[in-house]
Amino acid sequence: AQTVTQSQPEMSVQEAETVTLSCTYDTSENNYYLFWYKQPPSRQMILVIRQEAYKQQNATENRFSVNFQKAAKSFSLKISDSQLGDTAMYFCAFMTSGNTPLVFGKGTRLSVIA
Amino acid sequence: GAVVSQHPSWVICKSGTSVKIECRSLDFQATTMFWYRQFPKQSLMLMATSNEGSKATYEQGVEKDKFLINHASLTLSTLTVTSAHPEDSSFYICSAKNPGTGKNQPQHFGDGTRLSIL
Numbered sequence: 097a098q099t100v101t102q103s104q105p106e107m108s109v110q111e112a113e114t115v116t117l118s119c120t121y122d123t124s125e126n127n128y129y130l131f132w133y134k135q136p137p138s139r140q141m142i143l144v145i146r147q148e149a150y151k152q153q154n155a156t157e158n159r160f161s162v163n164f165q166k167a168a169k170s171f172s173l174k175i176s177d178s179q180l181g182d183t184a185m186y187f188c189a190f191m192t193s194g195n196t197p198l199v200f201g202k203g204t205r206l207s208v209i210a
Numbered sequence: 211g212a213v214v215s216q217h218p219s220w221v222i223c224k225s226g227t228s229v230k231i232e233c234r235s236l237d238f239q240a241t242t243m244f245w246y247r248q249f250p251k252q253s254l255m256l257m258a259t260s261n262e263g264s265k266a267t268y269e270q271g272v273e274k275d276k277f278l279i280n281h282a283s284l285t286l287s288t289l290t291v292t293s294a295h296p297e298d299s300s301f302y303i304c305s306a307k308n309p310g311t312g313k314n315q316p317q318h319f320g321d322g323t324r325l326s327i328l
Contacts, residue, residue, distance in 0.1 A: 131316060139248075139301060141319040187253060191317075195307055197244045198317060200253045 098123045100190050102201035109178045110209055116163075117173045117204045119188030125149075128192050130164070130171045135185040135203075144186070147171065178208045213237055214306050216320025224328055225296060231289045231323045233304035239284035240306035244317070245277075248301040257302075260287040294327045301325070 099122045109115035121130070132144040147155045147164050154162050159179075163172045175182055188201040215234045223229055233243055241262045246254040258279055259267040266279035276298075278290040287306075291298050303322040307315065 129316075139303075139322050139324075141254075141303065141305075141322075143316050146316055195242050195309065197256045197259060198254075198305070199256075202253045 098125070098128075098190050098192065098199045100188050100199050100201035102186075102188055102204050104204045105202070106205045106207070108207040108209055109175075111178055111180060113178055114174060114176045115178055115206065117175075117186055117188075117206065119171045119173070119201055121169050121171065121188070121190050123169070123190065123192070125192050128190060130162075131189040131191070131198070132160070132162070132171075132173045133187045133189055133200075134182075135187060136183070141187075145173065175206075180208050180210060182206060183208045213308070214304065214318040214320045216304055216323055218323060219321060220324045220326075222326045222328065223294065226293055229291045229294055229325060231291075231302055231304075231325075233287045233289070233306070233320050235285045235306045235308075235318075238306075238308040238310060240287075241284060241309065243281060243287040243304055243306040245279065245287075245289050246303050246305070248303060248322075250301075254303065257289075260289075262287075291325065294325070296327045299325055299327045 101120045128149045130147045134142045134144050145157045145160050159176045161174045185203045187203045189198040217232045243260040245257045247257050248254045257272045260279045260281040262281045268274045281287040305317040305319045307317045
């Protein structure tokens with residue numbers, strides 16, 4: 097079974113600064129997909145960024161980037177130039193193939209401080 | 211715009227009643243949908259996989275007679291919480307993937323249903 101571990105229950109960052117959220121996972125699969133989701137107080141699940149395991153290049157989406165270390169089974173999220181609107185729960189998630197359920201980590205509550 | 215619609219968004223009802231939650235894929239056909247439950251300050255936990263035209267697959271510890279899932283069409287899955295009790299109060303959220311998109315495309319989530327049993 098796959099597991100996803102987020103070891104930081106809560107984090108805070110000053111506005112405009114950079115913060116990194118950690119995520120590790122465990123799997124015996126070789127092909128899989130990794131995601132970071134943001135859940136604001138509205139509780140909507142918003143996709144932040146995704147990474148295919150077969151791609152060595154780290155994914156980036158504007159201020160969001162990942163550090164994907166396949167051998168270490170690590171998938172951290174870096175948020176640059178943090179904004180107040182980034183305040184939310186962030187979930188790391190794992191998926192083995194196209195139509196399988198997501199396995200989520202326990203989440204990290206991020207607070208961006210003005 | 212939203213590609214997965216979930217209804218209702220919030221329901222409050224008395225203990226012992228049954229509550230039906232709908233999850234619709236708006237512009238694609240979903241042979242598979244997933245139902246998750248999220249307790250306050252916790253993560254999303256998979257409850258069951260809903261399969262169109264066949265029985266749902268439930269995760270260990272989820273009572274299938276308590277949480278009835280019906281996936282009668284390619285665009286609609288329903289979750290019915292039967293004889294709901296206060297401990298069933300939670301946030302329920304569904305997701306579906308457009309099979310016409312690539313393998314790396316993410317699932318689309320509904321906006322969730324906040325269920326409160328008095």
